[in-house]
Amino acid sequence: MKKVNRKAQAASPFAYDGLNRVIHERARLGVLTCLVTHPGGLPFPEMKKLCALTDGNLNRHLQVLQEANLVSLAKGPDRRRPQTYYRITALGRRRYLDYLTVLEQVILDGAAATKAPLPERSS
DSSP, X not given: OOOOOHHHHHHOTTOOTTOOHHHHSHHXXXXXXHXXXXXXXXXXXXXXXXXXXXXXXXXXXXXXXXXXXXXXXXXXXXXXXXXXXXXEOHHHHHXXXXXXXXXXXHHHHXXXXXXXXXXXXXX
């Protein structure tokens, strides 16, 4: 996990360094969310359906997540046919939760800005 530099964070509160590019991509965020909500893992066809992705697209995003050690795969039988199951790793879960913490801060910052009065514009 990255060490937080409090001085740099105070000087740049909107840098949001914790928004990991690997996770931040929409399809990969969907895949990780899907796997976090199914800790026992999911077979490829079910993930494809739940995430509304094509075979090739899902496969490529899973490769990226595997290379980052956020997702693992296991092969096993399912009704006498081979089946590939994907699971979020312990590291993947920690990184996902860290990502959500930063994303919550983005939402809080944005919500606070919408409540502030708009500055008067001079004509």
